[in-house]
Amino acid sequence: MKKFVLLALASTALSLPAFADGPVVPQFVEETASAGFDHTFAGEWEFVVGGGTAIFDCSGDGLPEIFVAGGTNASALFLNESSETLALRKADASGLEIDMVSGAYPLDIDADGITDLAVLRVGQSRLMKGQGDCKFTDASADWGFQAHDLWNTAFAATWEHGADWPTLAFGSYIDRTQEDFPWGNCTENLLYRGTGGKFAAPAELKPSFCTLSMLFTDWNRSGTPALRVSNDREYYKGGQEQLWHVEPGAEPVLYTEAEGWKKLKIWGMGIASRDVDGDSYPEYFLTSMADNKLQFLATPGPDAKPQYSDQAFKRGVTAHQPYTGDDKRPSTAWHAQFGDVNNDGWADLFVVKGNVWEMPDFAQEDPNNLLLGQEDGTFVESGDKAGVASMLEGRGGALVDLNGDGLQDMVVVNRNGPSQLWRNAGVAGNWVAIKPQMQGANRDAVNAWVEVRTGDRVQRQEVLIGGGQAGGILVPLHFGLGDATTAEARVIWPDGTEGDWVPVTLGQVNLVEAP
Amino acid sequence: MEPLHLNRRSLLLASAALLLPLPALAEDRPAAEEVVLKWYRLILELIRHTATYSPPVASRAFAYLGVALWEGVAQSRGLTSLAGQVNSLTSPPAPPGPLDEAALVHAVLSSATAALFFNTGPTGQRAMAAMTRKLGEKVAAGLDPTLVKTSEDHGAALTAHILAWAETDGGAHIESLGFPAEWKLTDGPAHWVPTNAIRLQQTPLLPNWGTVRTFAVTGDLPCGLEPPPEYSEDPASAFFAEAIEVYDTGVSLTDEQKLIARFWSDDPMLSPTPPGHWASILIEIATRDALPVDRLADALARLGMAVADAFIVCWRVKFEVDLVRPVTYIRRLIDPKFEPLLNTPPFPEYPSGHSSQSGAAYAVLEAIFGQDFAFDDATHEADGLPVRTFPSFKAAAEEAAISRLYGGIHFRAAIENGLTQGECVAEFANRLKTL
Numbered sequence: 001m002k003k004f005v006l007l008a009l010a011s012t013a014l015s016l017p018a019f020a021d022g023p024v025v026p027q028f029v030e031e032t033a034s035a036g037f038d039h040t041f042a043g044e045w046e047f048v049v050g051g052g053t054a055i056f057d058c059s060g061d062g063l064p065e066i067f068v069a070g071g072t073n074a075s076a077l078f079l080n081e082s083s084e085t086l087a088l089r090k091a092d093a094s095g096l097e098i099d100m101v102s103g104a105y106p107l108d109i110d111a112d113g114i115t116d117l118a119v120l121r122v123g124q125s126r127l128m129k130g131q132g133d134c135k136f137t138d139a140s141a142d143w144g145f146q147a148h149d150l151w152n153t154a155f156a157a158t159w160e161h162g163a164d165w166p167t168l169a170f171g172s173y174i175d176r177t178q179e180d181f182p183w184g185n186c187t188e189n190l191l192y193r194g195t196g197g198k199f200a201a202p203a204e205l206k207p208s209f210c211t212l213s214m215l216f217t218d219w220n221r222s223g224t225p226a227l228r229v230s231n232d233r234e235y236y237k238g239g240q241e242q243l244w245h246v247e248p249g250a251e252p253v254l255y256t257e258a259e260g261w262k263k264l265k266i267w268g269m270g271i272a273s274r275d276v277d278g279d280s281y282p283e284y285f286l287t288s289m290a291d292n293k294l295q296f297l298a299t300p301g302p303d304a305k306p307q308y309s310d311q312a313f314k315r316g317v318t319a320h321q322p323y324t325g326d327d328k329r330p331s332t333a334w335h336a337q338f339g340d341v342n343n344d345g346w347a348d349l350f351v352v353k354g355n356v357w358e359m360p361d362f363a364q365e366d367p368n369n370l371l372l373g374q375e376d377g378t379f380v381e382s383g384d385k386a387g388v389a390s391m392l393e394g395r396g397g398a399l400v401d402l403n404g405d406g407l408q409d410m411v412v413v414n415r416n417g418p419s420q421l422w423r424n425a426g427v428a429g430n431w432v433a434i435k436p437q438m439q440g441a442n443r444d445a446v447n448a449w450v451e452v453r454t455g456d457r458v459q460r461q462e463v464l465i466g467g468g469q470a471g472g473i474l475v476p477l478h479f480g481l482g483d484a485t486t487a488e489a490r491v492i493w494p495d496g497t498e499g500d501w502v503p504v505t506l507g508q509v510n511l512v513e514a515p
Numbered sequence: 516m517e518p519l520h521l522n523r524r525s526l527l528l529a530s531a532a533l534l535l536p537l538p539a540l541a542e543d544r545p546a547a548e549e550v551v552l553k554w555y556r557l558i559l560e561l562i563r564h565t566a567t568y569s570p571p572v573a574s575r576a577f578a579y580l581g582v583a584l585w586e587g588v589a590q591s592r593g594l595t596s597l598a599g600q601v602n603s604l605t606s607p608p609a610p611p612g613p614l615d616e617a618a619l620v621h622a623v624l625s626s627a628t629a630a631l632f633f634n635t636g637p638t639g640q641r642a643m644a645a646m647t648r649k650l651g652e653k654v655a656a657g658l659d660p661t662l663v664k665t666s667e668d669h670g671a672a673l674t675a676h677i678l679a680w681a682e683t684d685g686g687a688h689i690e691s692l693g694f695p696a697e698w699k700l701t702d703g704p705a706h707w708v709p710t711n712a713i714r715l716q717q718t719p720l721l722p723n724w725g726t727v728r729t730f731a732v733t734g735d736l737p738c739g740l741e742p743p744p745e746y747s748e749d750p751a752s753a754f755f756a757e758a759i760e761v762y763d764t765g766v767s768l769t770d771e772q773k774l775i776a777r778f779w780s781d782d783p784m785l786s787p788t789p790p791g792h793w794a795s796i797l798i799e800i801a802t803r804d805a806l807p808v809d810r811l812a813d814a815l816a817r818l819g820m821a822v823a824d825a826f827i828v829c830w831r832v833k834f835e836v837d838l839v840r841p842v843t844y845i846r847r848l849i850d851p852k853f854e855p856l857l858n859t860p861p862f863p864e865y866p867s868g869h870s871s872q873s874g875a876a877y878a879v880l881e882a883i884f885g886q887d888f889a890f891d892d893a894t895h896e897a898d899g900l901p902v903r904t905f906p907s908f909k910a911a912a913e914e915a916a917i918s919r920l921y922g923g924i925h926f927r928a929a930i931e932n933g934l935t936q937g938e939c940v941a942e943f944a945n946r947l948k949t950l
Contacts, residue, residue, distance in 0.1 A: 174638075179641055179642070181642065183560050184897050234636070235638075237898045237899075238900075312712070314712065357637040362566070
């Protein structure tokens with residue numbers, strides 16, 4: 001018997017927008033200064049990538065906190081004290097004031113109900129145990145986590161079938177001692193498995209190709225997530241994008257051309273995933289330079305091969321050059337995330353942009369993208385109209401409801417410039433948020449699928465820890481519902497158990513507990 | 516207190532203990548040819564990792580680097596300048612006095628590389644700076660600092676002269692990675708249309724490259740070509756037969772044909788590009804045979820100019836003929852699901868650029884090293900492709916050319932006539948007087 005619990009978060013009364021003439025453009029208000037979001041991700045070569053943000057609730061009030069990488073500055077945790085407007089307070093002595101941090105991902109490693117944090121560093125990464133009340137301690141040694149001294153740039157996590165302890169993938173970039181000749185000197189990606197509260201020594205994911213994003217994802221709905229890895233062709237030799245079989249109890253094995261995997265070589269920087277077309281299989285948006293990919297399975301179905309067609313051009317999400325301003329040089333894309341910022345029920349796409357480092361062939365004034373999804377499957381740019389076309393040197397970011405009003409707000413981490421925060425003040429449709437929860441290991445139901453049904457239409461999202469640019473969110477899954485006034489939801493749990501469809505209460509977070 | 520006696524061993528120990536870099540010693544001074552080879556290995560990486568460096572742009576850089584290097588070596592050894600022989604190059608500044616050849620070569624290549632790759636990314640910038648600093652220390656070890664300074668200053672002056680010349684050739688400035696913001700497609704099915712879904716590549720690469728000033732090639736539109744078979748959709752036509760050949764080959768490729776196609780694919784951003792492939796061959800030979808710097812500089816200059824001229828002449832014809840690519844024709848008339856092995860380059864088909872520049876490259880290298888000069892080609896070894904052995908430069912060029920048929924990106928006429936065009940271009944480079 002699944003339990004649905006209506007959480008106490010208040011919902012705001014929302015007026016219904018008109019959806020007749022294209023997507024409604026939400027209005028964002030920058031509240032960086034007024035909210036007290038004073039932080040800079042800084043650094044030179046070793047922080048030319050990174051700048052991730054991890055967003056999760058560590059105070060228990062339902063409003064998520066913001067952890068931000070600092071590069072050569074200390075990383076910082078911002079406590080969320082928002083109400084109608086956004087309000088943050090930089091935490092003192094949270095334990096997360098760490099040097100040389102490139103990014104972080106939240107997850108509950110030890111299943112104690114308190115979210116922990118995997119902190120990526122240029123150096124040894126750390127696993128920070130949540131102690132409650134937004135305090136953290138380094139549990140790397142206690143958990144047997146043997147960190148390598150690497151330029152850590154990517155992370156993903158899953159719970160393999162039957163496992164009582166998570167499987168973590170850490171991606172790394174270049175051998176930073178190779179100043180003269182860095183090309184071809186990618187360092188190792190590592191897979192950590194464990195049991196009984198300890199990680200074993202990591203296994204190398206050979207070959208490793210200078211990874212900037214990783215994601216455990218059930219690409220073919222087999223029930224067993226695979227590890228998708230996006231790699232930066234700038235540095236590898238003989239490399240490509242990768243997909244790994246990660247079967248319980250077996251060594252990870254790459255998908256091969258014989259299995260249908262087709263070589264793709266891009267400046268891979270970030271992965272975002274969503275079932276955009278409603279066929280129950282996830283699509284993948286891959287960020288790069290001057291060319292981004294939106295991959296759809298070529299032949300979806302139970303016997304699908306991992307072959308993808310790129311529909312970025314067809315659907316209007318190439319995001320290959322600035323859409324506003326005078327600088328028309330090609331763009332550089334980093335973090336990407338799907339969301340629904342206008343709650344119209346069609347997935348939107350948020351892409352953080354920024355020049356690598358004074359590269360003159362690429363735009364210096366490179367605005368972030370807010371691409372609004374439409375019923376016909378295409379997207380339209382709205383970043384300038386929505387008020388989020390920042391021209392700073394973006395890296396990480398997030399779409400997340402920070403003040404519990406049912407509207408996804410926006411966080412952007414810039415390199416060598418102030419991080420930014422926008423409150424979504426737009427008119428929006430109805431919404432619902434679903435928080436799946438399990439007992440014991442994998443409390444947050446990572447790699448479960450959450451489905452929301454309105455009439456004949458089903459939206460679905462996979463619970464993911466990974467992807468993006470060096471950062472991710474762990475919050476209830478947000479679904480825009482347009483003008484629907486009722487909805488049902490179910491969860492397909494990581495073990496394949498299909499929950500029942502049950503009505504949900506709109507305008508608030510619904511807790512769904514596993515059997 | 517006893518005086519401190521420093522020797523190599525004590526320095527090693529002291530440096531290791533203090534984690535300090537070892538000072539360069541005179542006995543470790545690299546010869547000028549070693550300096551050249553180190554710089555060219557870095558240049559091959561910069562070609563690969565600089566976003567504007569499509570094959571034509573890469574060829575231009577090899578030409579200017581080669582000429583700058585040659586002028587330095589020529590002055591150092593009293594050999595013949597290319598000034599007055601190649602288009603619009605005036606005499607470079609004379610040396611102010613005695614020069615050290617290795618220091619001069621290092622200064623020329625460091626300054627020319629920094630200028631030509633000013634737009635490379637932060638990693639390339641770091642690598643260039645590190646090479647300039649570390650190799651410069653080795654080159655200067657044990658030399659009179661005044662001689663080092665004179666050589667460095669004159670090297671920079673030589674480079675400035677070459678770069679001023681380069682600035683006027685019409686190819687110095689590349690916008691939007693070489694893809695114009697707008698381009699009107701030629702009407703009719705015979706003509707090029709975009710072949711992929713990359714937004715930037717909906718216009719053709721460098722449509723005006725055919726107007727860039729040539730180096731050794733002189734005269735009005737030399738090295739013209741026979742036109743390709745007349746466009747036709749008639750299954751009995753010569754054009755259709757060429758398309759069928761690409762299709763039949765593409766759907767029945769042997770493993771060896773696939774390997775050949777990939778070996779010569781030489782994609783920009785994933786390899787040193789076709790001109791870099793030939794530069795890599797020359798560098799391997801120079802390393803194997805310990806080529807002296809004068810012969811090495813001569814070969815690099817001629818090779819660079821030949822491939823650059825080949826691309827210019829080839830591009831001129833490409834945009835005059837503006838021929839449709841095989842993938843477009845075959846999908847429309849033969850098999851809508853046809854997938855060529857290689858990605859089709861984003862510009863018109865006729866003639867084949869790789870064939871043209873390979874024809875020029877082999878003919879130049881053959882004139883320098885001889886007809887039956889065997890060599891190994893390890894250009895793509897680090898990328899996992901095997902070393903290939905060739906009995907001659909011509910055999911390599913012919914394989915490079917036919918690889919485009921195997922790859923499904925060119926018709927036979929573009930391949931065969933491209934090679935011929937390259938041979939014609941090479942004759943101009945071969946006439947230059949140097950050694």
